[in-house]
Amino acid sequence: MTFDAFDNWWWPFLFIVLAGWAMTYPWRALGVFLGGRIRDDSEILVLVRSVATALVAAVIGNLICFPSGPAAETTLILRIAAAGAGFAAYFFLGRMILLGVVVAEVVFGLGFYLGY
Amino acid sequence: MxxxxxxxxxxxxxxxxxxxxxxxxxxxxxxxxxxxxxxxxxxxxxxxxxxxxxxxxxxxxxxxxxxxxxxxxxxxxxxxxxxxxxxxxxxxxxxxxxxxxxxxxxxxxxxxxxxxxxxxxxxxxxxxxxxxxxxxxxxxxxxxxxxxxxxxxxxxxxxxxxxxxxxxxxxxxxxxxxxxxxxxxxxxTPMYFVTSLWGSARENAAYVAMALGLVLGPLLHRAIPGFDLLAAGLIGGGLAYLLHLVRRAPA
Known part of the structure; x- marks a missing residue:
């Protein structure tokens, strides 16, 4: 049952509700339910957070390595260099997300313009 | 304040x-x-x-x-x-x-x-x-x-x-x-994720999980397309947690 499996207007929206809302909201509800019952530094939450973090990091890795659209015309080296420069700026210059994003974009934009 | x-x-x-x-x-x-x-x-x-x-x-x-x-x-x-x-x-x-x-x-x-x-x-x-x-x-x-x-x-x-x-x-x-x-x-998108994810980490295990996920995602994407994210999350997160346990264990 893929996103375009059925030829009607509402299936994609149902797909979004089932794979999106129905898979995210229960975690939020669980948070309300457990709020005040489990300490948020308990061991099981370390494992839970680790899996979630690795999964989102995998998304980032895939976005950098397998881009789509015009970004796909750039070299992998440029994309890694831009992301690395942005992260370094974030890491060393006061942990400001906006600064990291701007530095990465400048490096990437210049590289794209120069044909890397 | x-x-x-x-x-x-x-x-x-x-x-x-x-x-x-x-x-x-x-x-x-x-x-x-x-x-x-x-x-x-x-x-x-x-x-x-x-x-x-x-x-x-x-x-x-x-x-x-x-x-x-x-x-x-x-x-x-x-x-x-x-x-x-x-x-x-x-x-x-x-x-x-x-x-x-x-x-x-x-x-x-x-x-x-x-x-x-x-x-x-x-x-x-x-x-x-x-x-x-x-x-x-x-x-x-x-x-x-x-x-x-x-x-x-x-x-x-x-x-x-x-x-x-x-x-x-x-x-x-x-x-x-x-x-x-x-x-x-x-x-x-990747820049917002990578910086906000780093900033929201509570413990060292999260940094390890992040590094592993970054590498495992693309590697597994080629090997097992469709299940790459799941596998990267479970393997990367699991290894990070194991390392967390080993480090915490009394010598």
Missing amino acids: SSRSPYLQEDESPSGFAERRRWFLIGLSKAISVPGLILCTAHIGFAGLAQEAGVTMWQAVFMVPVVWALPAMVILLGTIMTGGGLFAAAFAVMLSSVRLAPMVMSLVPELRSGRSSRLVLYFLAHFVAVTSWVIAMETIRQVPKSLRTSYYFGLGSVLIAINMVVVGVVYVLAPSLPPLVVACLYLL
């Missing part, structure tokens, strides 16, 4: 409708902030991705209020793009969203007051995502306890509304933008 704030006297404030509305509006205004701006840039990137994934504008706009968790939305797009099925998408989204539970858990004690019903908390939990959570954790103690739910409702709902508009507008504009701009929009 600001002990001169008149709002710190807990639960002494009136909580009539006018007062609730006032704090709702103050919550609204907090969306105009640096985290709020960054969230907009991330949604600009999302709109560009949605355009390339082949979903319609309304489907992309629909995802914003319904899912309201950017990593989950990007994973959804990724599955749609590669023709993955409902169950693969659902499972990956579910695993990626586990972090919402501990975020809500830590916010609930701040939001709750004697008067707020649990139903209100279950409703407000839908608005919890990285940005509204960060803003709330920073500012909520300046709000009288009995009015915090109104404040958070204002903050969360306006963030969703603004970003629905952003996604719709950027989706429509994207095809007419020069390739340089579209390429730069693409990079917004």
Whole structure:
């Protein structure tokens, strides 16, 4: 049952509700339910957070390595260099997300313009 | 911090409708902030991705209020793009969203007051995502306890509304933008994730999990397409946790 499996207007929206809302909201509800019952530094939450973090990091890795659209015309080296420069700026210059994003974009934009 | 704030006297404030509305509006205004701006840039990137994934504008706009968790939305797009099925998408989204539970858990004690019903908390939990959570954790103690739910409702709902508009507008504009701009929009999403993920880490295991996930994702993408995210999460997260246990174990 893929996103375009059925030829009607509402299936994609149902797909979004089932794979999106129905898979995210229960975690939020669980948070309300457990709020005040489990300490948020308990061991099981370390494992839970680790899996979630690795999964989102995998998304980032895939976005950098397998881009789509015009970004796909750039070299992998440029994309890694831009992301690395942005992260370094974030890491060393006061942990400001906006600064990291701007530095990465400048490096990437210049590289794209120069044909890397 | 600001002990001169008149709002710190807990639960002494009136909580009539006018007062609730006032704090709702103050919550609204907090969306105009640096985290709020960054969230907009991330949604600009999302709109560009949605355009390339082949979903319609309304489907992309629909995802914003319904899912309201950017990593989950990007994973959804990724599955749609590669023709993955409902169950693969659902499972990956579910695993990626586990972090919402501990975020809500830590916010609930701040939001709750004697008067707020649990139903209100279950409703407000839908608005919890990285940005509204960060803003709330920073500012909520300046709000009288009995009015915090109104404040958070204002903050969360306006963030969703603004970003629905952003996604719709950027989706429509994207095809007419020069390739340089579209390429730069693409990079917004991974940069927002990589920095905010690092910033939200609570323990060293999260840094290890992040490094492993970054490498395992692309490696497994080639090896087991469709299950790459799940496998990277379970393997990377599992290894990070094992390392955490080994380090913590008494020598």
